[in-house]
Amino acid sequence: MEIEDMGNHVEIETFIDQWPESANGCQAVFSRLYDFLKRLSGTRIEFHARPGITYSLRGVPQNDSHYPLFVMIDVIDDQPRWLSVCFYEQLVNDAEGRGDTVPGGLLGEDGLCFDVESEDEELIHYLMQLIAEACEAVGE
Template sequence: MVDTSQQQIETFVQEWPSSSAPARDIFLLFLKQLQGLADSRLEFHARPGVSYSLRGVRQERTVRPLFVMVDVIDDEPRWLSVCFYGQAITDPEQRGDFVPGGLLGEDGHCFDIEGTDSSLVAYVQGRIVEAHAAAA
């Protein structure tokens, strides 16, 4: 059986505008990280003209299985907003934003990535690991 989410993700990446290549490279970095996490699966939700959402989900969880949402904001150029449930992560460097009701109706904590700040990308990768562990 072919994973339709994987097909959608591959098509999405292939059609990515060249003007937003830095955001694509960071998206691919997060995608690879999420693919390597145990007991997880990916969901992909496309809303052309608004956002494309890559969601990391813990397979064994029935209550709040989502642990991260990597949204590609469909602007010119594209940029990323990586969101977690507020209680699922820490933000010791206070680099993210608290967003009341911002993650599927619950309080969230989001990190906007509009450039190529490698230290922010690494920091968010750490938050992905933290949220994955908290969802266990």
């Protein structure tokens, strides 16, 4: 894993630390998914902040993949904040049918997105499996 630059890492950590209190647990989910991304080899992490709209954490392949990213974890800046975790539809197999297909919704290509509105352990583990699957798919 490579974080685009150390300033990016500091920006992500500061964002997590300054997340407004809420009972839904989405801050903890975001933090866990970020930590999971940091452990994946062949991965770069980018962070795009658009305050008042979204904060986007992106898992980016370090190789010359056709795909500019393999996962996008958006924090929707609502009250309370919630997450939208999206993949290119062709990179993952949603065997449990939990995601929503979004035609052209991920950088112009078909996406598969999962809304996270609470700290659901089962969903977190499922998303981690899909993140690993997508990372492996772009590394091939």
